Amino acid sequence: MRVPLFFLICCAGLAGCGSPKPANLKGSLALDGHPFALPANAGEVFISFHGIGSDGKIDIFKKYGGTVSPSGSFEIIASAGELPVGTYQWSIDSAPGRVKEFEPFSYDKSKARVELKSGPNQIVLDLNQR
Numbered sequence: 112m113r114v115p116l117f118f119l120i121c122c123a124g125l126a127g128c129g130s131p132k133p134a135n136l137k138g139s140l141a142l143d144g145h146p147f148a149l150p151a152n153a154g155e156v157f158i159s160f161h162g163i164g165s166d167g168k169i170d171i172f173k174k175y176g177g178t179v180s181p182s183g184s185f186e187i188i189a190s191a192g193e194l195p196v197g198t199y200q201w202s203i204d205s206a207p208g209r210v211k212e213f214e215p216f217s218y219d220k221s222k223a224r225v226e227l228k229s230g231p232n233q234i235v236l237d238l239n240q241r
Contacts, residue, residue: 133193134227136160136175138234140183142212147183147238154206156213158185158236160199163224169200179203200224201236212238 140147149156155178162173175194177187187194202221203213216223216238223240 132196132229133189133191134196134229135193135231136187136227136234137232138185138187138236140179140185141235141237143239144237147212149179149181149183150210153210156210157204158187159202159204159218160187160194160225160227161202162195163198163200173197173199175199194227196227196229198224198226 157176158179159174159176162170164170164173173195175187175189177185179185200221201216201223202218203216204218205213215221223236225234225236
């Protein structure tokens with residue numbers, strides 16, 4: 112029985128060929144190193160992680176997001192279950208003017224980056240990081 116070459120190539124690709132394991136991401140917000148719970152007037156708050164390409168710019172095809180809980184914690188679950196490893200620029204989306212600490216982290220202003228490693232990532236994002 113002959114196995115088509117295309118099938119073997121596909122199987123090799125699925126096996127990963129030595130590529131790093133995807134990343135899992137859980138985290139929380141902090142302010143000056145202390146846990147940051149959302150103020151009562153915050154409304155819904157979303158956090159997004161935008162993949163950074165090899166050119167140092169945002170890759171519009173690598174965007175992952177989730178909701179920030181009232182305690183300030185979040186978990187990002189990608190459609191494939193895990194995020195690719197790499198550098199991400201993060202931003203916070205909320206109703207304008209409700210939480211002043213979020214203003215520097217809107218999509219159009221944020222320069223904050225984080226590196227996701229292979230496997231589980233537990234991160235703390237400090238809102239005084241600029």
